[in-house]
Amino acid sequence: MSGKSRRDFLKKSALIGAGVAGFSTTTSKAAPKNILSEDRMGVLVDTTACVGCRNCEWACKDAHGLPAGNLESYEDRKILETKRRPDHTALTVVNEYPHGKNSNLPIDLKVQCMHCDHPACVSACIVGAFSKQENGSVIWDTDMCIGCRYCMAACPFQIPAFEYDKALNPLIMKCDFCFERTKEGKLPACVSICPVEALTYGPRTELIKIARSRIKRNPARYVDHIFGEYEVGGTSWMYLASKDFKELDFPNLGKNPAPGVSESIQHGIFAYFVPPVSLYALLGGIMWITKRRKELEEEGKI
Amino acid sequence: MKKILVLVVALILTVGIEAQQSPGKNHSKLNISCKTCHTCDVPTKDEPCLVACPRENIVTVYQKPEETPELIVIDQLSDRYESVHFSHKIHAQMSVMSGGCENCHHFNTSGPILKCNSCHETSRQRDDVSLPDLKGAYHRQCMDCHREWSHETGCNSCHTLKKNLTDTKRDNDKKKYTGKDHPPILEPAHISYQTNTDKGKLVTFYHDDHTKKFGISCVSCHKQENCTKCHDVNRESNDKLKTVSTKKTFEEQHKNCISCHKEDNCSSCHSSTKLEPFDHAKKTGWALSKYHINLSCAKCHGSKLPYKKVNKNCSSCHQGWNAETFKHSVTGLQLDEIHLELGCEDCHAENNFAKKPGCDGCHEDFNYPKQKPGKVVGK
Numbered sequence: 084m085s086g087k088s089r090r091d092f093l094k095k096s097a098l099i100g101a102g103v104a105g106f107s108t109t110t111s112k113a114a115p116k117n118i119l120s121e122d123r124m125g126v127l128v129d130t131t132a133c134v135g136c137r138n139c140e141w142a143c144k145d146a147h148g149l150p151a152g153n154l155e156s157y158e159d160r161k162i163l164e165t166k167r168r169p170d171h172t173a174l175t176v177v178n179e180y181p182h183g184k185n186s187n188l189p190i191d192l193k194v195q196c197m198h199c200d201h202p203a204c205v206s207a208c209i210v211g212a213f214s215k216q217e218n219g220s221v222i223w224d225t226d227m228c229i230g231c232r233y234c235m236a237a238c239p240f241q242i243p244a245f246e247y248d249k250a251l252n253p254l255i256m257k258c259d260f261c262f263e264r265t266k267e268g269k270l271p272a273c274v275s276i277c278p279v280e281a282l283t284y285g286p287r288t289e290l291i292k293i294a295r296s297r298i299k300r301n302p303a304r305y306v307d308h309i310f311g312e313y314e315v316g317g318t319s320w321m322y323l324a325s326k327d328f329k330e331l332d333f334p335n336l337g338k339n340p341a342p343g344v345s346e347s348i349q350h351g352i353f354a355y356f357v358p359p360v361s362l363y364a365l366l367g368g369i370m371w372i373t374k375r376r377k378e379l380e381e382e383g384k385i
Numbered sequence: 386m387k388k389i390l391v392l393v394v395a396l397i398l399t400v401g402i403e404a405q406q407s408p409g410k411n412h413s414k415l416n417i418s419c420k421t422c423h424t425c426d427v428p429t430k431d432e433p434c435l436v437a438c439p440r441e442n443i444v445t446v447y448q449k450p451e452e453t454p455e456l457i458v459i460d461q462l463s464d465r466y467e468s469v470h471f472s473h474k475i476h477a478q479m480s481v482m483s484g485g486c487e488n489c490h491h492f493n494t495s496g497p498i499l500k501c502n503s504c505h506e507t508s509r510q511r512d513d514v515s516l517p518d519l520k521g522a523y524h525r526q527c528m529d530c531h532r533e534w535s536h537e538t539g540c541n542s543c544h545t546l547k548k549n550l551t552d553t554k555r556d557n558d559k560k561k562y563t564g565k566d567h568p569p570i571l572e573p574a575h576i577s578y579q580t581n582t583d584k585g586k587l588v589t590f591y592h593d594d595h596t597k598k599f600g601i602s603c604v605s606c607h608k609q610e611n612c613t614k615c616h617d618v619n620r621e622s623n624d625k626l627k628t629v630s631t632k633k634t635f636e637e638q639h640k641n642c643i644s645c646h647k648e649d650n651c652s653s654c655h656s657s658t659k660l661e662p663f664d665h666a667k668k669t670g671w672a673l674s675k676y677h678i679n680l681s682c683a684k685c686h687g688s689k690l691p692y693k694k695v696n697k698n699c700s701s702c703h704q705g706w707n708a709e710t711f712k713h714s715v716t717g718l719q720l721d722e723i724h725l726e727l728g729c730e731d732c733h734a735e736n737n738f739a740k741k742p743g744c745d746g747c748h749e750d751f752n753y754p755k756q757k758p759g760k761v762v763g764k
């Protein structure tokens with residue numbers, strides 16, 4: 084990852100601070116790496132196959148050095164009675180919903196970063212710590228991250244989490260599509276462990292074809308919608324389900340990329356998720372930055 | 386399920402043939418449309434243009450559950466866990482009411498039964514990800530039912546950790562299913578349905594009558610039965626039927642009944658009170674004797690549904706009967722020597738045996754049944 088030091092950013096942040104305060108100076112920010120490769124990889128989550136075993140939760144923690152406990156302890160299904168969100172202790176979580184078409188079985192749904200094709204977090208990150216990589220993953224550079232949490236407010240899926248409980252150096256955390264593992268030719272940890280292969284890892288274009296053929300072959304099993312094919316301009320992780328995605332707490336998003344923070348706040352609020360009030364306070368400033376950045380982009384200054 | 390090809394022979398003949406994708410030499414002569422498996426008009430060995438899997442509805446090799454392997458040891462993937470001992474026969478017996486062999490053997494050819502790994506690759510890291518890998522395929526087959534009735538997804542219900550395995554446990558796993566069958570399925574005598582119609586809220590369905598008297602096979606109604614209908618860890622007792630509400634459409638709800646009860650109107654089944662079970666005498670005016678009671682309906686009414694009506698005249702079924710061959714005692718009355726000499730029509734005018742016989746051909750003031758032409762022996 085990038086070798087930029089935090090010291091560089093202190094300088095930049097000062098400028099940004101001045102920018103926000105004075106509405107005059109330009110912000111100096113390295114253009115983020117934002118590659119949209121033809122062969123980018125993705126994951127197709129087939130929620131009709133997922134059994135809600137939460138092995139993926141365990142594997143994810145295990146692969147990221149987070150306290151994971153033993154695998155057997157994940158057999159307790161009580162935890163599925165309450166809805167959870169990914170956070171800094173669990174980069175992915177599985178939630179359970181009442182059954183859908185033609186089945187008595189509950190719907191289990193794994194949640195993690197969608198690895199957007201036009202990631203709002205990348206656009207929002209004022210220090211350019213976030214990047215969309217060639218293989219589709221949206222990652223961030225911890226050394227560059229200043230903990231401003233703009234990505235959190237920008238993300239239409241409420242994904243990036245913040246280590247609120249850490250007094251020193253709290254950092255942003257989210258699913259990194261197992262960047263380090265895939266670099267070594269391994270599968271993402273969650274994909275690798277899933278007993279039913281509810282998570283299919285492959286080239287995104289291929290996954291869309293597969294998803295289409297599954298719906299066509301089994302129209303009674305699926306609703307005719309691949310979530311993430313077009314939402315916010317497309318995402319690397321995509322979902323199939325037996326029920327309208329709205330009933331599964333997916334935000335109702337348009338097809339346009341949502342790099343603007345303001346839009347994500349308006350539309351991207353999950354039914355049970357109340358964003359911290361303090362984020363609203365930030366909103367004014369963030370909106371301005373986004374707007375200003377756009378203007379600068381148009382003027383060709385960035 | 387009736388259609389049983391000689392699979393065992395086929396299996397013996399093909400032992401040793403690798404991953405049998407081959408449907409067998411003479412498969413083109415089988416009574417299956419080529420389009421079931423091939424997309425092009427002239428498939429060749431090099432260009433078989435096969436329909437993508439899974440190809441549901443094309444298993445053409447059927448076995449009776451009892452003839453299938455009793456136990457299958459699944460060990461291709463065992464690393465952390467010991468191999469799984471899968472009680473195949475018992476599962477096959479259960480599958481009779483829930484989709485049959487195709488439920489699991491969804492991709493097959495007209496030839497021998499394929500192994501799962503003929504199509505499902507053992508590695509998760511592979512080029513063609515359109516089908517689940519072997520681990521995914523196995524778990525999908527098992528877990529949908531297992532988690533539905535056990536309400537859990539823990540690995541230990543099927544798997545034993547290698548470190549926990551003892552010789553006794555291994556032996557027990559093998560022995561557990563030897564010579565075992567699925568226990569006979571408990572049938573309810575009757576089921577009461579509360580319906581939402583205004584006229585005749587109650588439908589009393591005599592399950593007994595349909596299976597035992599009418600000889601309707603289980604699968605003609607129970608084609609896609611959910612395993613939880615019988616198996617559920619939360620179910621209190623197997624003899625006590627649960628009250629369940631359905632959200633089926635009118636058509637779905639009546640589908641099974643209507644195939645036979647085409648000519649009946651609503652009130653044949655719907656009533657405000659509990660209906661009586663089927664009674665041949667009440668329904669048709671003709672009581673079944675000790676002989677007829679043992680016959681299946683089809684013997685007289687034909688096997689085609691709805692049953693054809695039969696008139697009360699014996700000769701409508703017993704066409705071969707005549708004065709020489711007929712033993713009158715089956716009617717409960719043994720003719721005396723004099724009457725034995727007579728022809729049927731002498732008493733039974735126009736050979737109509739449904740009507741009361743008359744004595745007036747010979748006797749002036751004799752009247753049946755006051756006077757009898759023989760001895761009552763009882764039916």
Ligand code: SF4
Pocket residue numbers: 132133134135136137138139140177191193276277278279280281282
């Ligand atoms: S491991 Fe697979 S089946 Fe289990 S909860 Fe995760 S996605 Fe679902």
Ligand code: SF4
Pocket residue numbers: 196197198199202203204205221237238239240241242243257
């Ligand atoms: S889901 Fe949120 S965090 Fe993930 S790439 Fe998209 S905008 Fe960024």
Ligand code: SF4
Pocket residue numbers: 142143144146174175195257258259260261271272273274
């Ligand atoms: S891709 Fe990696 S980081 Fe993301 S949820 Fe799966 S295991 Fe966790």
